[in-house]
Amino acid sequence: MWFKHLHLYRLHDAPVVPLTTLEDVLAEQAARPLGDNDARRLGWGTPGGRNSTRFCHEVQGHRLLSAQRQERLLPASIVREAVEERVDERERAEGGPLPRKEKQAIKEQVYEDLLPQAFVRSQRIDLWWDTQRDLIGINASSAKRAEEVLDLLRQTLGSLKVTPLATKTLPIRAMTEWLHDPTSRPDDLALGDQVELQTPSDEGVLRARRVDLDSEEITTLLSGDRQATRLAIEVDERVSLMLHDDLALKSLRFADSVIEEASQSDDGDDAIQRLETDFILMAQTLADTTERLLDWLGGEATPESQQDTASVTS
Incomplete structure (x- = not known):
């Protein structure tokens, strides 16, 4: 629950989204298992885990959302080896080198064939939404991952005007x-x-x-x-x-x-209450x-x- 990293963003003209409405639209973009031909997928999960049905927890104006990112792991070396084998087989059969266009087609076919067999890595990325300060913080190790979650939120809400938090003093x-x-x-x-x-x-x-x-x-x-x-x-x-x-x-x-x-x-040994207690203390901090x-950096x-x-x- 406790964030390891934080990328901060400022909301502009922040949408007023009631909690019940937010639950509904998050559910429409809920995470689903990857299909055989899906390389990756991002959707909303439940911050409380598998035994919870709530997509958003709100405590004192602080909202907690969780994105679920799934990605198939297909090492480039495996793809390259399979491509080389198929290209070599074709070239021996046809008695000469293949054009670049055909090699590319073989590579794409190899990728499609191997993708369903690849391992799936799942990653949870939590989002803190301070509705009173119009502030969003994302617990991601990189700005790229944070931006992906922002894109998902933008798609979910229909629009979202947000910029990275910046200060007058660098x-x-x-x-x-x-x-x-x-x-x-x-x-x-x-x-x-x-x-x-x-x-x-x-x-x-x-x-x-x-x-x-x-x-x-x-x-x-x-x-x-x-x-x-x-x-x-x-x-x-x-x-x-x-x-x-x-x-x-x-x-x-x-x-x-x-x-x-x-x-x-x-x-009271209530897992959801424990989650919300930890969350509000973390959010306030x-x-x-x-x-x-912001004060130390000139506003x-x-x-x-x-x-x-x-x-x-x-």
Whole structure:
């Protein structure tokens, strides 16, 4: 239940969708087993697992949705080997090399033949929807996966105007400043022990783990015109994370005090109540963390200001 990663998005002109209506439209796009010729499929699952029939849980304006991504695993090496065998067989039979077009046709046929035999990998991708703040956060390891879930939500609702959350001060600039100057750090921010440094010319990336980020070694590296593209931080002693230069929050770890607060709640051994208790505590922590980050990074940038910045830097 507890998110490991977070990609944040701002909703614009957010649709007002009653919970009952949302349940209905999510059910229409529910996950279904892959057909023999399906390479992948994405649909909505139930956050409470197989024994639950609810596609959305809402607690105090926070909504929890779960996408189910299924994908057949067909290694390129297996396909290549089968193609080579069939091409070799055809060329021996016809006494000469095959044209490229026929080789491509063989490759497509091999793919179709092998696809039904491939293993299926399933992945759950949770989505947090803060209806009060018009904010969406997706627990995905990559922006690509997060965008896939947003596309599914857009298809489900019919329309969805959303942009990646952005700040007036670029994270790379703020993170570098926090490393350079300890006095620039907010009072409720603490540095962790990991950092990624990169030169503006992209000549190389330096990654350091389990190091004192206030050490002379890190200071020396920063003096060489390097900038921090990833930085381990702790927010108000409640959550630690790796902040990326695109504002992605990775390697989320919630403090023991937050986990203990959830465990002390009396759920009566009800799995759904336990899910919702954990979810609301996590959602409130993430909402507070997001607001602090926005404040530390100069406030939120509007889509117009993002376009202006892009035109200046391009």
